[in-house]
Amino acid sequence: MLRQIEGSRAVAETVACCRPEVVCAYPISPQTHIIEAVGAMVKSGALSPCEFINVESEFAAMSVSIGASAAGARAYTATASQGLLFMMEAVYNASGLGLPIVMTLANRTIGGPINIWNDHSDAMSVRDTGWIQLFAETNQEAVDLHVQAFVIAERLSLPVMVCMDGFILTHAIEGIDVPEQDAVDAFLPPFEPRQVLDPDDPVSIGAMVGPEAFEEVRYLAYVRQLEALDLIPAVAADFARGFGRSSGGLVRSYRTEDADTVVVALGSVLGTIKDAVDARRDAGERVGVVGITTFRPFPVQAVANALAGAQRVVVVEKAFSVGFGGVLSTDVALATQRSESSLYTVVAGLGGRPITRRHLETMLAAAGEDQLEVLTFLDLDTGVVEREQARMAAATTRPGPTAEFVLRDLALRQNGEVEP
Amino acid sequence: MTTQPVRFFQVGSFAVGNRLLPSGDRTVQSDADRTNSLDAGHRACQGCGEALGARYAIDAAMRATAGRLLVVNATGCLEVFSTPYPQTSWRIAWLHSLFGNAPAVATGMAAAMKVKGKTDVRVVGQAGDGGTVDIGFGCLSGMFERNDDVLFICYDNEAYMNTGVQRSGATPPAARTATTEAVGSQPGNVFGQGKDLPRLAMAHDIPYVATATVADLHDLEGKVERAMQIRGARYLHILVPCPLGWGSASSDTIRVARLAQETGLFPVFEAEGGQVTAVSPIRHRTPVEEYLSLQGRYAHLFGEHPSLDVIARIQAIADHNIARYGLDPGEHDDAGPEGGRP
Numbered sequence: 235m236l237r238q239i240e241g242s243r244a245v246a247e248t249v250a251c252c253r254p255e256v257v258c259a260y261p262i263s264p265q266t267h268i269i270e271a272v273g274a275m276v277k278s279g280a281l282s283p284c285e286f287i288n289v290e291s292e293f294a295a296m297s298v299s300i301g302a303s304a305a306g307a308r309a310y311t312a313t314a315s316q317g318l319l320f321m322m323e324a325v326y327n328a329s330g331l332g333l334p335i336v337m338t339l340a341n342r343t344i345g346g347p348i349n350i351w352n353d354h355s356d357a358m359s360v361r362d363t364g365w366i367q368l369f370a371e372t373n374q375e376a377v378d379l380h381v382q383a384f385v386i387a388e389r390l391s392l393p394v395m396v397c398m399d400g401f402i403l404t405h406a407i408e409g410i411d412v413p414e415q416d417a418v419d420a421f422l423p424p425f426e427p428r429q430v431l432d433p434d435d436p437v438s439i440g441a442m443v444g445p446e447a448f449e450e451v452r453y454l455a456y457v458r459q460l461e462a463l464d465l466i467p468a469v470a471a472d473f474a475r476g477f478g479r480s481s482g483g484l485v486r487s488y489r490t491e492d493a494d495t496v497v498v499a500l501g502s503v504l505g506t507i508k509d510a511v512d513a514r515r516d517a518g519e520r521v522g523v524v525g526i527t528t529f530r531p532f533p534v535q536a537v538a539n540a541l542a543g544a545q546r547v548v549v550v551e552k553a554f555s556v557g558f559g560g561v562l563s564t565d566v567a568l569a570t571q572r573s574e575s576s577l578y579t580v581v582a583g584l585g586g587r588p589i590t591r592r593h594l595e596t597m598l599a600a601a602g603e604d605q606l607e608v609l610t611f612l613d614l615d616t617g618v619v620e621r622e623q624a625r626m627a628a629a630t631t632r633p634g635p636t637a638e639f640v641l642r643d644l645a646l647r648q649n650g651e652v653e654p
Numbered sequence: 655m656t657t658q659p660v661r662f663f664q665v666g667s668f669a670v671g672n673r674l675l676p677s678g679d680r681t682v683q684s685d686a687d688r689t690n691s692l693d694a695g696h697r698a699c700q701g702c703g704e705a706l707g708a709r710y711a712i713d714a715a716m717r718a719t720a721g722r723l724l725v726v727n728a729t730g731c732l733e734v735f736s737t738p739y740p741q742t743s744w745r746i747a748w749l750h751s752l753f754g755n756a757p758a759v760a761t762g763m764a765a766a767m768k769v770k771g772k773t774d775v776r777v778v779g780q781a782g783d784g785g786t787v788d789i790g791f792g793c794l795s796g797m798f799e800r801n802d803d804v805l806f807i808c809y810d811n812e813a814y815m816n817t818g819v820q821r822s823g824a825t826p827p828a829a830r831t832a833t834t835e836a837v838g839s840q841p842g843n844v845f846g847q848g849k850d851l852p853r854l855a856m857a858h859d860i861p862y863v864a865t866a867t868v869a870d871l872h873d874l875e876g877k878v879e880r881a882m883q884i885r886g887a888r889y890l891h892i893l894v895p896c897p898l899g900w901g902s903a904s905s906d907t908i909r910v911a912r913l914a915q916e917t918g919l920f921p922v923f924e925a926e927g928g929q930v931t932a933v934s935p936i937r938h939r940t941p942v943e944e945y946l947s948l949q950g951r952y953a954h955l956f957g958e959h960p961s962l963d964v965i966a967r968i969q970a971i972a973d974h975n976i977a978r979y980g981l982d983p984g985e986h987d988d989a990g991p992e993g994g995r996p
Binding site for chain 2 (some may be wrong): 289331433
């Protein structure tokens, strides 16, 4: 049943239907509404039995989750941005120990300069941690992916991170079909851990592993991640049968048949890109979109298949590797290395900058005419950049912090105190 | 019936006295059926105080919980020397996660037991002094203030031994470590720094805080047992000499630990709800030189030109502890080994 509900609230209600037994809370925007709502459900008794623990840091949040999961409890937490980095050591540890924790990542950029708004810098920073990373395009998909995430995590004994765009999804109120308890119970069996701390059958978990075995242990973790490439589509198909709607999977194509130019992206920006594609299609251009739902493990073959007919592949990504370029595009490059297509990277939406249909259409038009640079920063204000570069070059001593001068430059122009 | 408490003074330990006690009063360690939680075959150095302390404490916790125990271990010597497969020495359910998160992992384990209704299964977290007073302190303080049902044990050997004897927040003044070398005008660790973790634990008003040394087995085991009778956050700080890091003889581990207490440098006490409830009085008050001179980490204080001023400052710390906790034997004329205990 569709309800008008905030994305965070819908995710919280869905997580509650998944019957987590230990939930850790540490506030950081933009995930805080999720954990607040779960906390209220535990306090009211609506979610029981469940231990809701207010911890002192994200490092503790992931560590408590590790302890709970190793002791056989279904564990859930949520974070974003700096919080994810603060728990980083434990993020690696959770996957290294093979603990099926589910975590929501309400995507937000990483400072400095400090900025609370959306991009994918946080998710990209953990791509090599050994977590499965799923990206939601819509709030409906965010909700559905959480149900699937617990199934995937517990079948593989690997942690799963559901990435949803901060504010754009978490704070959007829209019609969402929040799964019913009965349906979730039928889909998600009780947690049966593969390894557990049990006084009746004591084992050592987390022992030291030296050079004689470390590579093999890590290789087996790699193989287990690859198993997810078969399991994720199977779980998505089961979900479609059980819930009557399609969510999840590895990749999803939109109007790519006969497309010369195909855009690749992650998350909620896919909606805007589809609108831009529709508009360009109406204008007679052959363009399409491939959305990547499963970012880790990276579905190389599925992406290669989805991009097989394209002459141009344009990766629009909300993150970049400073000093290099795209992050997602390097993965896409691996998938397209045997094709003749040209690969373009468009960095967009950093720190919450809106990605508009107009910007995307302009970019697609340039791509269609082979006028797109290999690496483009969408909607970059080159005037501001050039003025700051000139100021830095002219300064003889201590030019000061760049971010402050860029802000001052923009404010002065906005106020009309300087001729634009 | 009037009873006379049995008191043993002959060697300053219970090693002989244990045999004379009724079997029910003997130590867990003297019991042939003890768990042997940390079994033989591990890779600790000869004379390792931490290996002793951990076996004493965990065996006692196993008895107190009838074997219903989960343990999480921080990274450090204890974790490294005890675990490499297939030689894991732990005969208990044991988890190692990271260096700085053992208290939080313990919280998660306790939460799991609570949510599953297995309240008979208890949780112990354990770490060295680095994992407790430094890198793990944020998580430890959080576990304390939430009053989670965890006993956290610090095996304090007063430096980062696993990485090669570097200074920690528990390293005492004047001690030589690899990062406080015995050079310059003030050789060794500086005065006026460091954390007194038992007192910080008490400041959280948690139900139980205690200190112990590996020199007094009865006392140590009794404190573990007492801790396991209580629900909520509990803290046990055990002094465990490290022959390698302290430069003491492997055969002197117990002697050095006893002297730490007998000099007043390491006060042994219990506290409940933030208030000291019992102390182990000093039986043979000993000048700090006797303790310091057994250890290579203080060698720069002795020799041809002893640093009498530095030794005097260390003695002043001991005297301050004795006054603060009332450890002077003169204040306890009935001072048997357990004279100050309730």
